[in-house]
Amino acid sequence: MKRSDLRVEWEKRIANYMTSGLSASNWCAANEVSIHQFWYWKKKLKTTEDTSNTPSQWITLEMDETMTDSQSNIVVHVGHVALEVKQGFDPQLLVDVVRTLQSIC
Secondary structure, three states, rough: OOHHHHHHHHHHHHHHHHHHOOOHOOOOOOOOOOHHHHHHHHHHHHHHHHHHHHOOOOOOOOOOOOHHHHHHOOEEEEEEEEEEEOOOOOOOHHHHHHHHHHHHH
16 A cells, blocks of 8 residues: 555544544444554644644734834744844744744644
8 A cells, every 4th residue: 555545544544533423442443443553643644734734823013113122122922932033133034933933833
């Protein structure tokens, strides 16, 4: 069986499990599937799903023109990470860093 066929097969199995209403162990026993393989594939498919289907979220940022230079820094939170962005930052570098953090957080 090709790797892509195996992936499709496990996507179908996981979908069947999700609609079955059974516990994972009962579903595996009923479908003659190893519980270890089940959890491996469930995690594998969730990981790829999370990284490929995550929509971007944008927020509106309003700046107070009365801010002084010492107040012009902003903090961006991505997952569990906080980035402090100072005046004169490289916008493309910030985009690259945020994308990288999104993929690992």
